[in-house]
Amino acid sequence: MKLYTRTGDRGETSVKGGRVRKDDLRVEAYGTIDELNSFVGQAAALASKSEALTELAEQLLEIQQELFDCGSDLAFADAEGKQFKMTAEPASRLESWMDRHVADSPEITRFILPGGSELSAVLHVCRTVCRRAERRIVTMAAELPVNDAVLIYVNRLSDYLFAAARLANARLGAADTEYVRSAEVFRKRS
Template sequence: MNLYTRTGDKGQTSLIGGRVSKDDIRVEAYGTIDELNSFVGIAAAEAAKHEPLRDMAELLIRIQHELFDCGSDLAYARPGAPLKVTAEASARLEAEIDRASGQAPEITRFILPGGSALSAQLHVCRTICRRAERRVVTLAAEHPVNPETLTYLNRLSDYFFAAARAANALLGESDIEYERSAEVFRKREKE
């Protein structure tokens, strides 16, 4: 099988249901998710090097599969196509956010990306995820999209933030507080 098809040489690409320009907002949206998936792969490989983070590495690989589902849902150019991203995926992320948040010290100030290499990589994932979310919002203003994809991406960026902080804590690294930050996060009352 040849990897090159020559069908995109003039700036067009195929979607499920038609051809569009390679700079079409739909291609931009799922292309940004593909970019995010690559960075998640880097973070998963880094997490797998550390015994206390092996569970995180496995979760990151599951997230990669779910990102493929997001891209697949966005690649459909016609309504009524079968969708893969469901509310259950976002609910699982919420549980993982709670778990990761419980592994890190309470936060009171804004923090800078960094500490450990893995934490910095997860912050890169967070920012790319936010960009992917913005691209999907733009797409949704013009075309129908699976609303669960937007919910999932919103939760996922929160997960990356919580995971970055948990990675630092589990590796014995401190978060780097933004030095000019006031105390902006309030302690939550016990329910």
């Protein structure tokens, strides 16, 4: 099998049901999801190096599968009446995982900066790329049909990645880097 087809040499690519320009809203949206998936893969590889983060590594691998599903759902030339892969269940599962990560992390009272451990820093990169993917999907949804479950999932995922970054620091014994000019903006747990 050849990896090159030459069909995109003039700035077009195939989507499910047709061809579009490579700067089409769909391509921007699923392309940013693909970029996010690459960074999540990097985070999973880092997490797999620590026994304390085995569960996190497994979660990240599952998220990679779901991100591929999100990209697939965004790649329809005409999404009307199509059978989507993403449902509400993965976003609910992210909430469950996130709740456990927050419970297993130190309290937070101030804004934090990306960093601490290498894994945490990479998870923060994932979080910011996830937010960009969300913006691309919102832009796409203003003009084209989008599976609502994808938008909900990506919104929830950025919060999950924040919680995962903090958990990584806690499990690896690295302190979060507080934004020193921040007031105390988060309430104490009751």
